[in-house]
Ligand code: HEM
């Protein structure tokens with residue numbers, strides 16, 4: 001059960017989540033604001049956009065170039081550490097993971 | 107085209123292979139529901155061998171629609187978003203060809219979409235909020251209390267027309283011209299908007315001339331945040347052809363017009379039909395947030411989007427052949443009870459209300475979705491401030507003759523103060 005942290009508009013939300021579920025599901029289950037997840041995790045809406053704390057990028061890894069990156073690229077405010085939270089599967093290694101949530105999803 | 111036969115058939119007994127859900131009359135008469143229910147149950151990926159638009163596949167279940175919509179490599183949008191091939195190219199020599207990025211594949215789609223995206227971002231549309239709110243207040247203040255009037259022209263069309271004029275910075279007094287062009291561009295002869303294809307092509311020619319002149323005006327002036335200025339000044343848009351530019355202007359105008367207008371009208375009808383939801387809303391105005399996506403699901407302003415298979419592909423046990431036309435019936439998927447609980451009911455506080463198909467999914471997902479939601483949210487915030495007892499639908503609802511836009515043409519109402 002990794003414990004991960006979301007920061008949205010300056011507020012931190014600590015969420016304990018069973019491993020195997022996605023960071024998007026973890027956020028929705030815990031009522032973290034600012035993550036919409038309109039497509040239910042199908043990598044088809046990009047309303048679960050987050051910025052991975054750069055220190056955690058080596059653990060989380062980059063977006064899949066063929067699928068996730070295409071959706072990210074159509075978004076606004078894209079950075080090198082942009083990921084779609086529904087494509088980040090939580091593991092025990094991610095205990096302490098820090099994800100920054102944008103002010104609003106697009 | 108006489109198609110009354112389709113709407114007269116018994117949806118339960120008609121042989122399944124004869125079901126053709128592309129007939130515009132079905133939607134005018136709101137008679138499509140049992141046909142889709144049957145398709146979802148018995149033949150969710152359905153082949154219609156013969157229709158006014160030729161052969162096509164229908165995808166009717168929620169999950170299958172998400173799968174098709176998010177697989178742009180196999181299901182191409184290129185020239186394929188409408189079943190009716192003639193609509194993009196026009197019908198006469200004088201036609202203005204319409205091929206917006208909605209109907210393109212990557213990489214060209216991505217390039218053009220990125221040009222207009224900044225204008226639609228949450229940060230940018232927030233700047234419009236105060237203007238929209240003031241105009242909503244002005245329109246609501248003028249409404250008669252206790253007397254019957256038609257909600258569609260008085261509120262829905264008026265507000266979306268003002269919004270369009272703001273988006274492209276068009277003279278407010280000429281806003282109804284924008285609405286006319288939007289209506290004409292999606293019109294079909296006999297729908298009460300246009301009488302012939304020649305008329306459509308002629309009116310759209312004037313549209314193209316007007317917006318080409320506007321682009322020159324904007325180019326000569328410093329950049330502002332309106333869409334035409336964006337297209338005029340954006341470095342990426344400099345080599346955009348006249349056809350691409352005109353196609354995209356019409357896309358933004360049509361995209362922002364009917365869909366939002368009909369969601370506004372649809373919300374009045376849905377709340378009239380579900381008085382228990384009106385009561386909930388009045389008791390707790392914070393429910394507007396979850397009601398807005400529910401309004402958009404329940405209305406499903408775009409009935410379907412089309413695609414064309416780029417290779418043989420299996421879907422739901424059927425073999426779709428390379429080159430076949432495929433229609434994703436959002437109107438059906440949004441009522442799929444396998445994916446959405448009590449899908450036939452309008453419920454303003456349902457869990458995860460944003461999980462609906464109305465904006466599409468994948469790389470073409472609606473770029474104006476936040477703007478549409480904002481307009482509906484403001485409209486309802488301002489209606490609730492009025493403290494009205496209810497808005498009663500007093501007469502027959504008239505619907506649009508279209509298989510593409512789920513339109514409400516007329517909605518007589520009376521406000522009870
Ligand atoms: C409730 C209102 C609206 C609904 C239901 C709606 C629905 C849709 C749908 C279904 C698509 C195609 C998605 C797909 O193929 O997967 C789309 C695309 C689009 N919409 Fe909307 N729309 C709405 C409002 C707006 C507004 C207000 C604008 C702009 C002012 C707009 C502009 C566009 C554009 C430009 C596209 C093309 C996106 C692309 O191909 O990448 N829409 N919309």
Ligand code: FES
Pocket residue numbers: 024036037038039040041042043044045046047048084085086087
């Ligand atoms: S939930 Fe839709 S892309 Fe992540």
